[in-house]
Amino acid sequence: DAGVIQSPRHEVTEMGQEVTLRCKPISGHNSLFWYRQTMMRGLELLIYFNNNVPIDDSGMPEDRFSAKMPNASFSTLKIQPSEPRDSAVYFCASSLSARGDSPLHFGNGTRLTVT
Amino acid sequence: GDSVTQMEGPVTLSEEAFLTINCTYTATGYPSLFWYVQYPGEGLQLLLKATKADDKGSNKGFEATYRKETTSFHLEKGSVQVSDSAVYFCAFRMNYGGSQGNLIFGKGTKLSVKP
Numbered sequence: 151d152a153g154v155i156q157s158p159r160h161e162v163t164e165m166g167q168e169v170t171l172r173c174k175p176i177s178g179h180n181s182l183f184w185y186r187q188t189m190m191r192g193l194e195l196l197i198y199f200n201n202n203v204p205i206d207d208s209g210m211p212e213d214r215f216s217a218k219m220p221n222a223s224f225s226t227l228k229i230q231p232s233e234p235r236d237s238a239v240y241f242c243a244s245s246l247s248a249r250g251d252s253p254l255h256f257g258n259g260t261r262l263t264v265t
Numbered sequence: 266g267d268s269v270t271q272m273e274g275p276v277t278l279s280e281e282a283f284l285t286i287n288c289t290y291t292a293t294g295y296p297s298l299f300w301y302v303q304y305p306g307e308g309l310q311l312l313l314k315a316t317k318a319d320d321k322g323s324n325k326g327f328e329a330t331y332r333k334e335t336t337s338f339h340l341e342k343g344s345v346q347v348s349d350s351a352v353y354f355c356a357f358r359m360n361y362g363g364s365q366g367n368l369i370f371g372k373g374t375k376l377s378v379k380p
Contacts, residue, residue: 241309243308
């Protein structure tokens with residue numbers, strides 16, 4: 151069965167450019183998460199959706215970051231304009247429900263490099 | 266606030282050695298507990314979980330017991346293999362209050378197993 155699918159796997163862009171990361175959650179899952187992973191800060195939650203509605207976006211660094219979930223099978227994370235400090239691996243994850251005992255399933259991530 | 270503390274790595278063991286990675290949590294309510302594993306270049310994979318006190322999660326020879334009295338969820342394996350080399354993350358998720366819905370992670374422990 152297909153897991154969480156993220157695209158692209160790698161993205162290299164220049165400072166100031168717009169970057170869009172994409173995620174397809176597991177079918178039937180109603181919670182979706184965007185995380186960022188760096189060596190310095192570890193795993194950070196950026197935003198969390200439940201039933202396509204943003205529940206917690208307190209981790210979104212600043213207005214340059216935005217996330218959408220137009221339907222249950224697709225989400226995007228956009229950075230505009232991008233900066234070198236945005237370089238990280240971005241993970242999307244989904245879970246069957248918002249219940250605490252429902253584990254998150256992660257995609258393989260998008261490695262973003264901003265030069 | 267809600268947090269997870271796990272032993273810092275890296276941990277280096279010889280093949281067939283016994284593994285323990287300590288994990289304690291601070292939560293405002295009653296969480297479900299998880300261990301995730303991340304292999305190089307991949308996303309996080311669920312290794313095991315426990316949802317209530319005294320539950321033991323197990324998978325692929327790894328075990329962890331939910332100890333409510335000590336707020337701990339230590340990961341153990343009796344005989345590690347080279348293929349177990351990875352980064353291990355302890356995490357919890359709560360149904361209500363605090364970081365509702367979110368998965369709270371520790372900083373990860375890198376394990377290297379030498380042949």
